Amino acid sequence: MFVTGDGVEAxxxxxxxxxxxxxxxxxEGIPMVVALVDERRAAAAAASEPxxxxxxxxxxxxxxYARLLVPEPDFRPGxxxxxxxxxxxxxxxxxxxxx
Amino acid sequence: MSAPTVASHAKAFRAGRYxxxxxxxxxxxxxxxxxxxxxxxxxxxxxxxxxxxxxxxFDTGEWHKDKPxxxxxxxxxxxxxxxxxxxxxxxxxxTAWFPVATQFxxxxxxxxxxxxxxxWIYLVDEDLRGExxxxxxxxxxxxxxxHVVFPHTAxxxxxxxxxxxxxxxxEVVQPKVExxxxxxxxxxxxxxxxxxxxGRSALHDEALVAAGYTYLFSNTMIQxxxxxxxxxxxxPRSSEAGVPSHH
Numbered sequence: 001m002f003v004t005g006d007g008v009e010a011x012x013x014x015x016x017x018x019x020x021x022x023x024x025x026x027x028e029g030i031p032m033v034v035a036l037v038d039e040r041r042a043a044a045a046a047a048s049e050p051x052x053x054x055x056x057x058x059x060x061x062x063x064x065y066a067r068l069l070v071p072e073p074d075f076r077p078g079x080x081x082x083x084x085x086x087x088x089x090x091x092x093x094x095x096x097x098x099x
Numbered sequence: 100m101s102a103p104t105v106a107s108h109a110k111a112f113r114a115g116r117y118x119x120x121x122x123x124x125x126x127x128x129x130x131x132x133x134x135x136x137x138x139x140x141x142x143x144x145x146x147x148x149x150x151x152x153x154x155x156x157f158d159t160g161e162w163h164k165d166k167p168x169x170x171x172x173x174x175x176x177x178x179x180x181x182x183x184x185x186x187x188x189x190x191x192x193x194t195a196w197f198p199v200a201t202q203f204x205x206x207x208x209x210x211x212x213x214x215x216x217x218x219w220i221y222l223v224d225e226d227l228r229g230e231x232x233x234x235x236x237x238x239x240x241x242x243x244x245x246h247v248v249f250p251h252t253a254x255x256x257x258x259x260x261x262x263x264x265x266x267x268x269x270e271v272v273q274p275k276v277e278x279x280x281x282x283x284x285x286x287x288x289x290x291x292x293x294x295x296x297x298g299r300s301a302l303h304d305e306a307l308v309a310a311g312y313t314y315l316f317s318n319t320m321i322q323x324x325x326x327x328x329x330x331x332x333x334x335p336r337s338s339e340a341g342v343p344s345h346h
Contacts, residue, residue, distance in 0.1 A: 028133070032120050034320050036320070048162055059113045077104065083105050086105060095121075096140075
């Protein structure tokens, strides 16, 4: 077991992954933090300060879970399943957590 | 075109471009107390997201409410989405989003169980004991007056099984035509089975835009689609196989 710079242990990440996959779909929802992507233009409008602050925190967590759960070379860059896995754990563990 | 990766999502999050969604499927009456506890907690912590709110967020980048936005999304078109989940969302002041496999609603009651089992629609025991499994078109119309309804294909299909113009017409175009005729609105969004994203297949991307959809809900993104007048910034990549699914 080790602790990352973000305070998330590798064993904790694995336990969270199992927990969020063991849920019953008829008794609880599947939380996901999803990205907003505007396919009309390259540069999206600027976000508000609270969203930027929280987004920084969420991005750090996403990077941490990706590093712990779906690292290269076992998972190739661009593997959408890897992204989904890291997002599932992030969303399951931190959905209502503000920085 | 936006290939969804950890890096692209981290970049979007750091730019403040994200929203919270919670995906639901069958919501049986027997589990209403559990659902109510869960949704009440979300309603306390977050603010509802209407279609106007989503439009404004994409157009301005600014979220204009005190609490972060949250979308409860009820997939497939189950009867209990209309009679259990929607009334609960009404009581809690939440705007719910309903991606509906339109042919599920049009299938005769006698064959709805077989339709569900043939098309990856997950059933619980209570679904089999009611008078019907899918909501009616009239119930969908009523939902559209308070919430957001949109097609989830006709027969709950992934884009990897939609191969030609007839498939596109049946699974992409016709669901919107039928839904708009019932609701008197323009269905604003679409979702594939398996939650595939825009940017994977030119055939499917162009079909979504030509059909008049504004948003695509995928596993990891809500994408604001280009319009016919303003095509995508880059040509989409070639088609790929399905990805792990929540839907």
